[in-house]
Amino acid sequence: MDAELNALIDAVRDAAALGRTVRLRGSGSKDFWGQSLTGDVLDTRAYCGIVSYEPSELVVTARCGTPLAELEEALAEQGQCLAFEPPHFSQGSQQGATVGGMVAAGLSGPARATSGAVRDFVLGARFINGLGEHLTFGGQVMKNVAGYDVSRLMAGSWGTLGLITEVSLKVLPIPPAEATLMCAGLSQKTALNLLHRWGGQPLPLNASAWVRDASAQPEADYLFVRLRGAVAAVQSALGKMHDDAVALGAQVQQMDNTEAAQDWRASGEQCLQFFDAPSTDLCLWRLSLPQTAPVLDLPYAQYVEWQGAQRWLWAPASAAVALRELAQSVGGHASLFRASSAHADVDKAAGVNTPLDLVQQRVQRQLQKQLDPKGVFATGRLHPI
Structure with a gap:
């Protein structure tokens, strides 16, 4: 696998040298999400495989291009699982969700409210930064306190901070x-x-x-x-x-x-009837709220998960300001999860995520400066550039 890893490193270094932007992509199962899909595609699927698995230690390490289905199958054979139930969203993708994409997206399934999120199960990670350096953070044990917890920072970064090449995850037994x-x-x-x-x-x-x-x-x-x-x-x-x-x-x-x-x-996997778009002018919105948030006065049908902490609804992109103000009033935020397929670019002009405040912008800029000083991964997927 050294050749595949070196190819990824060389691709990042070339992009940095030429001032190009690259967009990291596994199977493309989550291409629907995000502000934009700009940059040269860098396919990560060739760097795959389960590096190590210790069922007795409840730890597995896998490369970024490993199919998520392959990892889950290996765990199931030992009576274990990924407790956060990551979605695959693999309809129409070429190979199915990958481990790297799972961590980079940071999305969790129905058990998230009680079992924890993706980042809670990340023990360590290796990734390529914007200078083409292959860095290692964390390890394969829970009590790892050396340095900053950068490995968990990569969860939910959507490929904007670096290319995750390998990740170590805590797994749990399947409940009896x-x-x-x-x-x-x-x-x-x-x-x-x-x-x-x-x-x-x-x-x-x-x-x-x-x-x-x-x-x-x-x-x-x-x-x-x-x-x-x-x-x-x-x-x-x-x-x-x-x-x-x-x-x-x-x-x-x-x-x-x-x-x-x-x-x-x-x-x-959002295959229930609720997740079928009622009309082509509506978008799927995700409200992330405190569990104790009250019922919101909204004229839209809702699907409520995570004991009230995650609420889905179909609303037009024009409702962005109203939805975000209402979510913020109860301590949460609203994001445009799926745009209308007919008006995707127009819908996303409202912003996929709630705009960052000044403090958050400063933190984001500093992270980008440290991990990706040349803007190799600055695709604008999280927020408009």
Whole structure:
């Protein structure tokens, strides 16, 4: 693999010398996201493979181009998993999501609120900075305190700070028991209050999702909750949570585990009916809020995850200012996750992410100056240049 690694290093050094910008790309499964897709494409898939895996130590190290599906399959054979359930978004991509893209995107699935985010599982990383230097940060153990925690900084950087070549991740055993409850008839406010009450109790609550089914006659509200943990803990919690929801007027039933698993995966991959664009002039917005944020007064249907911390809705790009002001009023922020395919460039003129304040801009500039002084990775994907 030395030749593949050297090719990546040479490509970055050439770009720095010629004043060019490069856009890092694995399979392209997340090309829909971001402010722009500028720069010469630098394909990372050739540098692939699982470098080391110690199931007894709960640590795996893989190269950036390794297919995410390949990594998850290797973990599953040992009864282990990536607890943050990273989405693949692989429809239409050439190979499927890659490990490097997973870390660079920093996106997590349904279990994020209880299990943690991608960055919480990054133990160490190697990456190529904007000068073509191959740097190593962190390691393969939890208690690593040498130097700055730059490896976790790369999670969610979307390839704007450097090219991740290798990453070490903490993995966890697959929980021995799992169950999903479907609670029909709970309004969003009632559902959030119930989730917050459950969150303060020793219950194996792992994931949640609330949605209003507008296709039903009449419309119906549904709260789904997934429990994971020890067999005794899950069985004990099922009865209590069932009774709590029924006491609030919900109709509760336990879902078949196979069917529920498919639905939770579809939720993380955004394949549920809610994520089909209602019209070509609407964009998918993501509101990232404190879990305790109240129900927001919005004229748009919502899909609420992470016990209230992540809320999806379809709204026009013109609603950017109003959505961001409302999100900021409760301590959160709003981002344009998917633009309309018909008006992508126009929609993104509103800004994919909430504009940085002066302090955040200064921090971002200093990071860019230290890691990428020649602007090799300055594609403007996070914010307009």
